[in-house]
Amino acid sequence: MLIRTATEADLPGVLEIHAHAVARSTAIFTEVPPDLQGRRDWLAAHSEPGRSAIVAVEGDLVVGYGSVGPFHAKPGYRHTVENSVYVREGHQGRGTGRALMESLIASSREAGHHVMVALVEAGNxxxxxxxxxxxxxxxxxxxxxxxxxGRWLDLRYMTLRLDDAPADPPPDRPSPTDRGGGEAAQRPSGAAAKPPAPAPRGARPAQSDEWPSCREGPFSRGG
Incomplete structure (x- = not known):
């Protein structure tokens, strides 16, 4: 078995594994069948710096794949990543999932990430x-x-500290308000912020964007 960076040629095999997980497991919280374009988008997104997409192959067969990407889009989470690992049906229990995870952990440490998060369906x-x-x-x-x-699912959060030395985080990047682009910077000194307009009667509150996405949780079955 070989662990290596995923390529465009691997995507049909990646899609087979992903589609099986969608159709037959609760690892991914959707029942919408995936398509090849979605896997192309996945590969492109995980080819950016600080991210990774890898496969486990035996000969020409993709027997598993994994990825590391941002845990959350907000800049305050930029030192934290989330992993996903999937193993082909019939290939669990052979060390494939462990090999993929070890590779993702090693590359995340090398990239300087601080914490890795796994979102695991509680029954897995x-x-x-x-x-x-x-x-x-x-x-x-x-x-x-x-x-x-047709049933409710619980979600388990698991975390791994990737760096050893306790230290303060790097300095924050300037926010839009620091550059004079935000509302606070545009108000006269001492002026109070305008309160938000009340929601129309009977309207539902807007969904917060502070909660992390869990579209693809880890799926290894101990493999």
Missing amino acids: EGSARLHRSLGFEDAGLLREVGTKF
């Missing part, structure tokens, strides 16, 4: 055991935050 004990064996710690359980196959 194989994946939870694999992550714990690699040093991940349980960081919380969100109950009934997902649904699939």
